[in-house]
Amino acid sequence: ALSEFSRKIGPDDTALFYYAGHGMQLHGENFLVGTDAKLESEFDVPAETVALSEIIGAMEKRARISMVFLDACRNNPLAERLTREVEGATRGAATRGLAPIETQGGGTLVAFAAAPGQVA
Template sequence: MKTLLMRILLVFVALALFNPSSLFATPERRIALVIGNSAYSSGPLKNPVNDATDMAAMLKKLGFSVMFKKNPKLQEMDELIREFGSQLKKTRGVGLFYYAGHGIQIGGVNYFLPVNARIEKESDIRFQSVNADMVLAEMENADNGLNIIILDACRDNPFARSVRNAARGLAIISNAPSETFISYSTGGNQVARDGDGRNSPYTKALLENMDKPGLSISNMFMKVRGKVKKETG
C-alpha cells in the first residue's frame, strides 16, 4: 500500500509540472528532449514532426530547456539521448522525454525507429533502432529525481511482414527508475491513430490543456481522455 501511494503521489507531482500555477509547481531546472520522426522510407507518417514541433514550443513556454530534433537518423538519436542524460546528470533537474514516430515491441521490449531504419528481419531491430531502455538507463544514471516520459509512438508497424513476433503497439514499461512517470498515447498492446489534422489526437489534446491556468491535474487529464475518445471513437 505504501508503494502504491508513493507512485500515485509521484504521478500527481509529474503532472503538475505541466501547469505552472499548480500547487506542485517546482523551481527546479527542467530539461526536455523532444524527437519527432515522420520521414520514413517505409511507412512515412504525417504528424510526428508537427507533434514534436508543437510540443517543444509548449514545453519552452512552461519553462523547459528543450533539445529538439526532427527526423534524426539512428546515430543522431543515440547521441541526442546520451547528451540528454549528460545534461540531466549535470543539473539534477526535472527530465522530460517526448517521442513521436514509429515504435515497435519485441518480446515485451520497446524500440523507437529512426527514419533511416532498414529492417528486413527481426534480428535487424536490435541494430537499426533505439531500445527504449537506453532512455531509462540515462535517467537512472543521472539520478536526478523526477522524470517524465511521453510516448506518442503506437502507430501501425510498417515492418509487420518482416518482424512476425512484433506485438501491437508498445509494451507497458515496468522497469523504469523510481520517480518516473510514463504516459502513452493509448493502452499497452494497442495502436493509436496518427490523426487527420496537424497533430495526433493525443498530442492535440495535451497541447490544448497543458497550459490552461487554474485547471486541476485530474480535470486536465479527464479533458484529454474525453477529447481523444471523442475524436477516435
C-alpha cells in the same frame, strides 16, 4: 543527441523525453524506430533502432524525476512485416503497439498515446 541529453542531466533535475514517431515491440521490449531504419528481419532491430529501456534507464540513473511521453503506439508497417516474416519461427516476436514498461524509480512517469499493446 541521446548521449548528449543524458550527459546534461543532473541529480536534482527533472528530465523530460518526448518522442513522436514509430515504435514497436519485439520479444516484449520496446524500440523507437527512426525514419532511416532498414528492418529486414528481427536481427536488424537492435542495430537499427533505439531501445526505450536504455533511454529510461539513463534518465532514472541521473534525474530526480523522469517523464517520458510516447506518441508511438501506432500501427507500424515495419512491425507488421516483421510479424508476418517471423511468425512461426518465434512465438509472437513482433506485436502491435508497445509493451508495458516497468520503471526502476518512484520518480518516473511514462505516458503512452494508447494502452500497451494497442495502436493509436
